[in-house]
């Protein structure tokens with residue numbers, strides 16, 4: 001059993017705390033925002049409810065997650081720390097600097113960055129060899145995958161130990177050979193999002209149609225057979241000839257008018273009530289439920 005400190009108790013921080021606590025670990029969470037910290041217990045209980053854990057089991061799990069009022073309180077007695085603060089290089093670097101001032105030299109430090117370079121995140125660290133990219137997927141207590149990657153200076157021992165711990169709690173870990181922004185999953189995901197926006201910009205279809213295509217075809221296929229296995233399955237010669245025909249037509253854009261237009265009009269998506277789609281009251285909760293239930297239904301052996 002291990003004791004973790006988590007800096008940042010927002011969406012991912014509290015979800016990762018739940019995943020760790022379900023596996024028997026103790027977790028201390030610190031957040032700079034008092035209201036976020038105050039709502040930690042309630043959010044943990046809600047997450048455990050969504051795990052459909054019987055109350056007799058959920059109680060002890062929730063009791064393993066506690067809130068710390070300061071960063072110094074959070075690090076007392078921990079075996080590893082994880083940062084889940086916002087995806088901004090300056091914020092992460094400042095947090096790591098503050099952490100390193102109060103933790104032992106060789107304590108493992110995990111970063112939940114999604115798309116920042118770990119090597120950049122580690123710049124300014126006194127002991128960059130202990131920083132490991134440990135990228136969870138939301139909800140972390142449901143999605144099996146955790147991507148684990150080194151920065152340029154990371155000691156592979158820390159990478160190995162992170163994988164062992166995560167595998168021991170039933171996670172599916174993949175280990176990247178080197179640091180690339182976006183790990184593997186977000187690179188694949190956002191290559192697809194870029195192409196979807198391109199189709200909107202080319203007036204090929206509307207956003208609802210894109211989601212229908214994904215949910216009724218690729219979303220189903222890829223939960224059973226990954227794109228590499230599928231390339232072999234259909235044949236590499238066919239895969240090559242499809243790509244040779246299609247690749248010149250695919251987007252390589254680095255600006256995204258299909259996003260700029262709604263954003264300029266103040267439409268940020270769910271939070272503002274409108275974005276690519278409309279978000280009447282209640283739709284956000286319905287989507288959150290559908291997301292978790294759908295993922296659970298699709299869970300397959302790796």
Ligand SMILES: NC(=O)c1ccc[n+]([C@@H]2O[C@H](COP(=O)([O-])OP(=O)(O)OC[C@H]3O[C@@H](n4cnc5c(N)ncnc54)[C@H](O)[C@@H]3O)[C@@H](O)[C@H]2O)c1
Nearest residue numbers: 008010011012031032033036084085086087112113114138
């Ligand atoms: N949202 C996702 O689906 C997802 C998935 C995987 C990884 N991530 C990554 O996880 C990290 C956190 O994302 P999130 O979605 O949980 O964001 P979030 O905004 O929900 O949570 C971040 C929390 O950090 C707190 N915070 C900010 N500065 C702080 C500081 N100096 N010290 C302590 N706490 C501080 C904020 O108050 C907030 O509660 C990001 O790096 C993000 O890219 C997000």
